[in-house]
Each structure stands twice: as C-alpha cells, then as structure tokens.
Amino acid sequence: MPEKETKPNFIVSFFLKLANSKKYSDIKSVVKDLLHNPDNRYKKFIDYFLIFLIVTSVAVFIDEVKHKIPFWLEIYAVYFTSAVFAIEYLLNLWVYNDIHTDIAKEYYESNFVGRKSKYYKILMKSLSQKLSYVITPTAIIDLLAILPAYRSLRILKIFVLFRFLKLFKHAKSIHQFFEVLTERKFELITLFALLIFVVFIGGIAIYIAEEQQNDKINGLFDALYWSFITITTVGYGDISPATDIGRAISFVIVILGITMISFATSVIVSAFSEKLNELKEDRVAEQLKSSNEFLIICGYGQIAKVFLRSFVKESKKYIVLDVNAQKVQEALSDGHDAICDNASRYEVMKRFYNENAKIKVLALTGSDIENIYISLNAKSISKEIEVIARATSYKLYNKYIRAGADRVVLPNEIASSMLVSSIVHPGMYKAINAILHSKDVATLDEIYISIECSLIGKSIKDADFNRYKLVIFGVQNGIKGEFKFNPKPEYTFQENDIVIVMGHKISIEYFKATVNAGSYR
Amino acid sequence: MSYLKNVIIFGYGKFGNSIAKSIRDEDNTNVLVVVNSDEEYEVAVMEGMDVRKFNVESDASIEKLNIEKDTKLICAMDNNHENLFLALTLRGLYKSNYIMAISDSIHLTDKFRMAGVNRVIDIYTVSGNMIKNILKIPIATKFLQGFMNRSHNYRFREITITENSKLNGVMLDSIDFNSYNIIFIGMIDKEIGNQFIFSTVGFNHKVDSGDILVCIGKDEDIDRFEQIMGVVL
Numbered sequence: 001m002p003e004k005e006t007k008p009n010f011i012v013s014f015f016l017k018l019a020n021s022k023k024y025s026d027i028k029s030v031v032k033d034l035l036h037n038p039d040n041r042y043k044k045f046i047d048y049f050l051i052f053l054i055v056t057s058v059a060v061f062i063d064e065v066k067h068k069i070p071f072w073l074e075i076y077a078v079y080f081t082s083a084v085f086a087i088e089y090l091l092n093l094w095v096y097n098d099i100h101t102d103i104a105k106e107y108y109e110s111n112f113v114g115r116k117s118k119y120y121k122i123l124m125k126s127l128s129q130k131l132s133y134v135i136t137p138t139a140i141i142d143l144l145a146i147l148p149a150y151r152s153l154r155i156l157k158i159f160v161l162f163r164f165l166k167l168f169k170h171a172k173s174i175h176q177f178f179e180v181l182t183e184r185k186f187e188l189i190t191l192f193a194l195l196i197f198v199v200f201i202g203g204i205a206i207y208i209a210e211e212q213q214n215d216k217i218n219g220l221f222d223a224l225y226w227s228f229i230t231i232t233t234v235g236y237g238d239i240s241p242a243t244d245i246g247r248a249i250s251f252v253i254v255i256l257g258i259t260m261i262s263f264a265t266s267v268i269v270s271a272f273s274e275k276l277n278e279l280k281e282d283r284v285a286e287q288l289k290s291s292n293e294f295l296i297i298c299g300y301g302q303i304a305k306v307f308l309r310s311f312v313k314e315s316k317k318y319i320v321l322d323v324n325a326q327k328v329q330e331a332l333s334d335g336h337d338a339i340c341d342n343a344s345r346y347e348v349m350k351r352f353y354n355e356n357a358k359i360k361v362l363a364l365t366g367s368d369i370e371n372i373y374i375s376l377n378a379k380s381i382s383k384e385i386e387v388i389a390r391a392t393s394y395k396l397y398n399k400y401i402r403a404g405a406d407r408v409v410l411p412n413e414i415a416s417s418m419l420v421s422s423i424v425h426p427g428m429y430k431a432i433n434a435i436l437h438s439k440d441v442a443t444l445d446e447i448y449i450s451i452e453c454s455l456i457g458k459s460i461k462d463a464d465f466n467r468y469k470l471v472i473f474g475v476q477n478g479i480k481g482e483f484k485f486n487p488k489p490e491y492t493f494q495e496n497d498i499v500i501v502m503g504h505k506i507s508i509e510y511f512k513a514t515v516n517a518g519s520y521r
Numbered sequence: 522m523s524y525l526k527n528v529i530i531f532g533y534g535k536f537g538n539s540i541a542k543s544i545r546d547e548d549n550t551n552v553l554v555v556v557n558s559d560e561e562y563e564v565a566v567m568e569g570m571d572v573r574k575f576n577v578e579s580d581a582s583i584e585k586l587n588i589e590k591d592t593k594l595i596c597a598m599d600n601n602h603e604n605l606f607l608a609l610t611l612r613g614l615y616k617s618n619y620i621m622a623i624s625d626s627i628h629l630t631d632k633f634r635m636a637g638v639n640r641v642i643d644i645y646t647v648s649g650n651m652i653k654n655i656l657k658i659p660i661a662t663k664f665l666q667g668f669m670n671r672s673h674n675y676r677f678r679e680i681t682i683t684e685n686s687k688l689n690g691v692m693l694d695s696i697d698f699n700s701y702n703i704i705f706i707g708m709i710d711k712e713i714g715n716q717f718i719f720s721t722v723g724f725n726h727k728v729d730s731g732d733i734l735v736c737i738g739k740d741e742d743i744d745r746f747e748q749i750m751g752v753v754l
Binding site: 407426430 | 528535536539540543544547550593595621623625626627640642643644645646647648649650651652653655656657658659660661664665668669675677679699702703704705706707709717719720721722723733735737738
C-alpha cells in the first residue's frame with residue numbers, strides 16, 4: 001500500500017525550492033554557457049582575462065625569486081588572482097551537475113509511487129559525481145594553481161607552474177598542440193617504452209663493463225644517467241666511457257638515439273601535417289562564426305564562380321564547401337576560403353551555426369538531390385537560416401519550397417526567359433539587363449527605413465525623390481510585407497519600410513546619406 | 522505598337538522547347554522550329570509547333586528554309602558541338618541576321634562570340650548575377666523577375682510614339698505618368714540611334730514620332746494611357 005506523502009525536511013525543501021526556481025536555473029545555465037560553450041560570444045573575453053591573470057601573476061612570482069615586490073603587486077598576484085581562480089574552480093564545480101534536480105526528482109518519484117525516499121543515497125551519488133570532476137586532470141590543475149596563495153609554505157610556490165598549465169584550458173593553440181600529440185599516443189608510448197628499454201640496456205651494459213675501470217661511474221644510477229644523456233644525443237661529457245668496450249657500447253647507443261629521435265620527429269611532424277588542414281579549417285570556421293552575417297556556398301561550380309567574382313567586392317564573409325577535393329583546391333587557388341566537406345551532413349552545417357549571426361546558404365551543387373538535402377539540412381538546424389537553392393527544372397520548384405528553400409534559382413528558365421524577352425520585348429530586356437547588371441545610371445536599390453531615418457512620417461511628395469532623380473518602383477513594409485507598386489505621392493513612410501528605387505548610383509548614395517537610411521540586411 | 526517578328530529556333534530540347542513555347546504565346550510573332558532528330562520532331566509536332574527537319578552538317582538543308590533578312594535565329598540545340606557548328610554555318614550563310622545562342626559554359630560563350638553570334642546568354646553568368654542580386658536587393662530582384670516569368674500583374678511596355686499621338690512634340694517632364702499609375706523607365710530616341718536612355722539621367726527631351734517610351738504598370742493602366750494619348754494604332 002502506498003505511503004502517505006512525506007513532508008520534506010529543511011534541506012529537501014531547500015533543494016525543491018532551487019529546482020522550482022527559474023531564476024536559479026537560468027543563472028546556472030548562463031554561467032555554464034559562459035564557462036564551457038565555445039560559441040558563447042563572451043567566453044573569449046573570460047579566457048583572455050584568465051590568460052592575462054596567469055601570465056602576469058607568474059611573471060610576478062618569477063621576479064619575486066630575486067627581488068622584493070611591492071605590496072600592491074603581491075596583493076594582485078597572490079590574493080586577487082588566486083581568488084579569481086578559486087571562484088572559477090568553484091563555479092566549474094557548481095555547474096558540473098545538479099544536486100537539486102536529483103533530490104527533487106527523488107522527492108516527486110518517491111511520493112508518486114508512495115515509497116520511502118532515498119535522499120541520502122541520491123545525495124551521495126550526486127556528490128560522487130562532483131568528486132569525479134574534482135579528480136579530473138583539469139580540476140586538479142585548477143586547484144593546484146590556487147595553492148601559491150598559501151605563502152607560509154614556501155614549497156607551495158612551486159605550484160606556480162600549474163598556473164601555466166591552466167593555459168591549456170584557455171589558450172586554444174596549446175590545447176590543439178596536445179590534441180595532435182594525443183592522437184599519436186600509441187606511437188609515442190611505443191617510442192617512450194623503447195627509449196626506457198634502450199636506456200636500461202645501455203646503462204646496465206656500461207655498468208658491467210666499466211664499474212671497476214671508470215671512476216666516474218660509481219653506481220647503476222650513474223650508468224643509467226650516462227646512457228640517457230648519450231641516447232638523447234645531449235652528451236654533457238661529465239661521464240664518458242674509459243674502455244674500448246664502453247666506447248663500442250657508445251656507438252650502438254648513439255646510433256639508436258639518432259634513430260629514435262628521427263622516428264619521434266617524423267611521428268610528430270606527420271601528425272601535424274595531417275592535422276594542419278583540419279586546424280586551418282577550424283580557424284576559418286571560427287572566424288566565420290564570429291561575424292554577424294555570412295554566406296555558406298555549397299558547391300564550387302560555374303554559378304558559384306560567377307557569383308563570387310562579383311560578390312567578393314562586397315567584402316562580406318563567406319565559405320565554400322564542396323565534396324570534391326579538386327574543386328576545393330581550385331576555390332583555394334582562386335583566393336576563396338574553402339573546405340572539403342559535405343554540406344548535406346548535419347555536423348558539417350552545424351559547425352558553422354551561430355544563433356546570433358545572419359546565415360545564408362547557397363545550395364549550388366549540380367545535383368538537385370544534393371541541393372534539396374542541403375536546404376533541408378540547413379533548415380533543420382535553424383529556420384532562421386536563409387536558403388537560396390539552384391534547381392535544374394521548374395518541375396522541381398515545389399519540392400525545393402517544401403524542403404524549406406527561401407528562393408529557388410532556375411538557371412535554364414532564367415536564360416530562356418531572358419532570351420525570349422530580348423526578342424519579344426527588347427526594350428524591357430535592355431532595361432532589366434542594365435538594371436540587373438548594376439549600370440551606374442540605373443542602379444536598383446532598396447532603401448531601408450530604420451528608426452534613425454528622417455523619412456519616417458514624411459510623404460513621398462515631401463521627400464522629393466525627383467530632386468535626387470530617383471524613381472520609386474514600390475514600397476514594402478518589412479521583408480514579408482505586402483509590396484505596394486508605384487505608391488501615391490501622399491504615401492507616408494513608416495519604420496521598417498523598404499523603398500525600391502532606381503537611380504544613378506551616386507544619387508542613391510547621396511539620398512541615403514541625407515535621410516540617414518541604410519540597406520536592408 | 523509591335524512589329525511582326527519572325528523567329529527560327531534550331532533544336533527542341535531542354536532550351537528550345539521552353540523558348541519556342543514562350544515566344545509562340547506572345548502576340549505578333551511567327552515561330553518556326555527546326556530540328557535534326559526524329560524524337561524532337563515528334564514532340565514539336567505533338568505540341569502544335571510549326572516544325573521542319575534539317576541536317577546540321579548540310580548547308581543546303583539550311584538554305585532550303587529560305588531565311589529572310591529580318592528573321593531572328595536562335596541556336597538552341599542540346600549538343601554543344603552541333604550548336605556551335607550551326608552558329609558558324611548560319612553566320613556564314615546569313616551575314617546580317619541576328620543570331621542568338623544559349624551557352625552553359627564560359628568557354629562555350631567565348632566560342633559562340635568568335636563564331637559571330639550577336640547575343641550569347643550564358644546561363645551561369647545570368648544565374649550568378651541573379652543570386653548576387655537576390656542577396657543584395659531581394660525584393661527588387663523578385664519584382665524584376667516577375668516581369669520575365671509573369672508572376673505578377675505588372676508589365677514592361679514599349680510605347681511607340683505615332684505621328685498623331687498627343688505625345689508627339691511634347692516635353693517629357695510635362696507628362697504626368699504617375700497619375701495613370703504607370704512608371705516611366707526610359708526611352709529609345711530614334712534621333713540618337715537605338716540607345717536606351719534611362720529616366721534617371723535627368724534629361725528633358727522633346728518626344729517625337731518614332732521614339733519608344735518604356736513604362737511599367739498594369740496592362741489596363743498602360744492601355745488607358747495609350748488610349749488617352751492616342752498612341753494605339
């Protein structure tokens with residue numbers, strides 16, 4: 001029979017209160033995001049700040065070895081930095097897991113089924129999770145980096161080295177360096193084991209051969225020391241072989257040493273050369289994500305080439321993605337940032353996603369299947385991503401729209417309709433062609449009326465477009481509003497209006513500057 | 522005013538098919554489709570086209586078509602090699618005819634130009650520019666595209682000024698296009714050749730018979746304007 005609902009004690013009530021507090025969970029998620037989300041726009045500032053504290057406090061500690069440092073500097077390097085590191089450590093510990101949700105879950109579940117609550121067990125489980133964080137290498141380094149604050153124990157000053165190790169966490173390039181080495185863990189461990197083995201063999205051999213004849217070798221440790229210094233090709237010369245057998249052992253040890261160093265160098269170099277492209281791509285992706293607006297161009301075919309030829313002048317950020325390594329190479333040679341990857345893969349597109357940026361995806365591969373997949377992929381990441389896709393036939397238009405494409409470009413249809421227009425309506429063709437190809441005299445532009453624009457509240461008549469020799473084609477309120485063709489002179493402008501005008505390029509620029517208007521983005 | 526336009530389209534494949542249908546749907550145009558494959562011939566016949574067969578390698582078979590001087594020739598065969606060969610043949614046989622072609626590569630565009638084609642429409646260039654415009658001026662591009670694919674009710678209209686028109690001899694700035702709900706884009710002035718002059722250059726010109734005014738607006742509004750101004754033939 002289910003037990004009666006138990007009244008929570010003081011501690012459980014406290015955890016329940018936390019679990020029900022939206023403010024508390026919001027604050028915790030903000031802190032977690034700041035500390036651990038590489039895409040958080042403020043994280044880099046926190047990292048820079050911590051790097052600054054690390055470098056300056058270590059510099060002060062080094063200076064302190066020989067000189068007396070001023071009191072304020074001691075306060076800064078010892079107490080202030082340690083306090084900041086302690087706060088960072090505690091925050092990391094705090095956000096690692098949620099004790100309150102575990103306790104609250106246990107409270108509700110036990111009440112629901114009417115069983116006795118196991119708060120102690122749950123609490124221990126949550127605390128052991130916290131402990132598992134405490135014993136991670138990063139947490140240990142963080143903790144040891146706080147220790148130099150305890151000035152009474154001089155030995156603790158050596159822990160200043162751990163402050164440098166903290167840089168791993170905050171400086172990405174150092175982190176990447178060790179990541180590359182970690183990938184070659186097997187080769188490096190094998191090499192290290194071989195080194196130990198050869199050092200021992202060489203050390204024992206020289207010990208047996210020269211212990212009696214060489215007054216510099218007074219024990220096995222001296223022999224191992226000699227072996228290590230020789231094999232690493234350092235050769236201090238404080239211990240050297242005194243017999244022919246000893247010298248013969250040296251030959252072998254030196255050859256093995258050179259071989260091992262060459263092997264280690266080749267392992268590290270090949271690891272880096274393999275990883276270099278990936279590191280470069282990561283850097284490009286990071287830079288792209290940090291901008292407010294960028295383009296992802298999928299497929300480097302003829303259309304992308306023509307498009308980029310004129311688009312590069314706009315000095316906007318973009319990246320080319322193509323599955324074909326040869327095309328990627330071509331794009332790189334043409335001076336574009338390009339990555340060899342499949343844009344229809346979720347992880348690939350997600351890599352570039354930044355919720356604060358305005359992202360536009362151009363699906364321009366030669367395959368409709370791929371373009372539709374790319375459109376769907378982009379929209380599955382965020383509906384806010386704008387997709388412009390290329391289709392080979394009008395029959396596929398609806399499929400593209402269903403896949404979420406915002407605009408569909410039909411090259412064959414465009415070319416055919418332009419050809420037809422040039423025959424049937426040559427005047428229209430000339431006009432549209434000139435407008436579309438941005439002839440200075442007939443530039444078509446969109447004037448965006450933001451809150452700062454002086455046109456708000458003014459009528460078309462008052463704005464006197466004729467004075468600037470501008471022709472208004474129409475007005476639309478917002479990107480999704482209704483388009484009003486040739487509005488009446490009495491029409492009054494309002495915020496968010498986008499005015500389509502045609503005019504001389506310099507007239508449009510002058511008009512925009514005069515009324516403090518911009519372009520819609 | 523529109524003149525009768527004779528157009529011959531060579532090929533009835535991926536481009537020829539849609540071009541022929543679009544031109545046929547326009548008033549005042551005569552379209553002849555010329556093909557070299559039985560398959561295309563059958564499709565063209567089924568779709569009610571005026572169609573003839575020819576051999577692209579034989580000049581005689583092209584000469585049999587009795588192409589007139591003012592006929593516009595469109596090279597729209599699916600096979601690029603045959604299409605280029607055709608363009609060369611046509612230019613050799615008909616020095617003064619206006620020849621057009623659609624190209625699907627930058628290299629082919631250059632070759633068509635070298636072969637003497639008057640207008641080459643490169644599908645990648647127009648598409649690339651279109652994408653750039655979509656990104657830069659999305660609303661305006663959609664509006665302009667609407668004229669080509671007829672997705673809205675507004676039309677470009679070339680109004681040829683007749684001798685008896687009320688506009689003959691009138692200064693441009695005295696015409697209130699706005700009151701007819703139409704927009705004046707520019708004009709082709711016969712006196713200074715066939716150059717298109719945009720209204721945005723700020724010129725004031727006396728309109729003479731033979732000049733062509735290019736306006737945009739709804740058909741009914743432009744019809745009303747033409748009627749009132751007495752430019753309807």
